[in-house]
Amino acid sequence: MRKLGLSLLNILLVLSVAQAQTKRTLDKIAAVVGGNIVLQSDIELQYAQYIVSGQQPNPAIKCVILQNQLTQKLLAQQAVIDSVQVKDEEVDAEVDRRMRSFMQRAGGQEKLEQFLGRSVIQYKDEMRPDIKESLIAQRMRAKITEKVNTTPLDVKNYFDKIPKDSIPTYNKEVEVGEIVFQPKLTREEKESAKQKITELRERVKKGEDFATLAGLYSQDGSAAEGGDLGFFDRQQMAKEFTANAFRLKAGEISPVFETEFGFHFLQVIERRGETVHARHIIIIPAITDASLERTHKLADSVYKAMLAVKNFDFSSAAAYYSDDKETKYNGGMMLNADNVQTRTTYIPTNKLDPQVALVVDTMKVGSISKPQLFTDAQTGKKSYKILYLKSATNAHKANLEQDFAKLKDAATNEKLNRTIAQWFDKRRSETYIRIDPEFQSCDILKSWITASKKDNAQAKTTE
Known part of the structure; x- marks a missing residue:
């Protein structure tokens, strides 16, 4: 409670400073992108939110904020031309998600409204246009890169270009399956x-x-x-x-x-x-000792039945017995939480749940563990699990044979970044851009400032 109160006090102090700054700079235009403007007051308020999120004061972050705003404006501008839209329901969901986060940091709706000086409903209405523009920009970015495709030859070329002394080393990785038995209450x-x-x-x-x-x-x-x-x-x-x-x-x-x-x-x-x-x-009904004992007996009977079968099918057993919806329809296999988009089952051992890692460390490839009692670190829920070690790869230098999936991800990211960069270079050359002198020293804005100076020079020539 003491920590929460201090957080709220910090929020109040930061916002009061931001509001004072907003009044002084309300009419100042920090940048112009085509027909859109970025106000200094918008940057100050976003900087205040940055501080509120727990970051240390760093005025250089304002350069990053302006870059994000310029990027968002240019993408949203193109989205209008390409008829890229988002539904009101999507905007509402994102507004609610952010508002829940704000309320949690402030200590509830009432405290949030106190330091905002207005109701949550009013603040939602104020947030909505910027959030809608942000979602449209994200969708436009996806449209720009939707045709990017990475072939095996692209992956090989990417790998061949990596200097020999810069080839990454990957930690030991494992593929682990699980059958989860959650206690059932009467x-x-x-x-x-x-x-x-x-x-x-x-x-x-x-x-x-x-x-x-x-x-x-x-x-x-x-x-x-x-x-x-x-x-x-x-x-x-x-x-x-x-x-x-x-x-x-x-x-x-x-x-x-x-x-x-x-x-x-x-x-x-x-x-x-x-x-x-x-x-x-x-x-939530409390788990009883009796329910845990029943669950242990069921897990143990499944374990013994699997041992009795010479070539047991772990994926079928997981689909039939497991109570975990995320893994049971994936052959029981856990996914790498840091790379869920590619649905890879290869997990660095240092990224495993410590409870799972402790058991897996004693297992041989192809074996299953006795039922073990696990406790979820976030929810505190208890369950019994049978683990299956499908494969284990020792730490090694990256190579195409073992690490094709990872190298493909890296090659794809490089192509995506290059495609986006080329798009922005072209649009900046075609769009009127003006950056306020206050931000002319921002290194991160060099490409935007160059475009801005060129536009200003053209405007003077026209005059």
């Missing part, structure tokens, strides 16, 4: 949680404040925000949650219902198209 074991959530719903129905009760009793991350979940569509929540949320009108409260996460009730705040803004309270 109706009697769940009764205490169900009774508690029912009592909380009755208190809300009798007039007690929903947000206050959520903050005191709800057992997930939304508790700090009074149970507020922001806007969501029909695909983002558990089916039972969605069924209740989309059936209610604004202000109505659902009955108590159960999902795989626990017992809930919710209140709809607003309906907007195919999205709903709601808040909820959740009570």
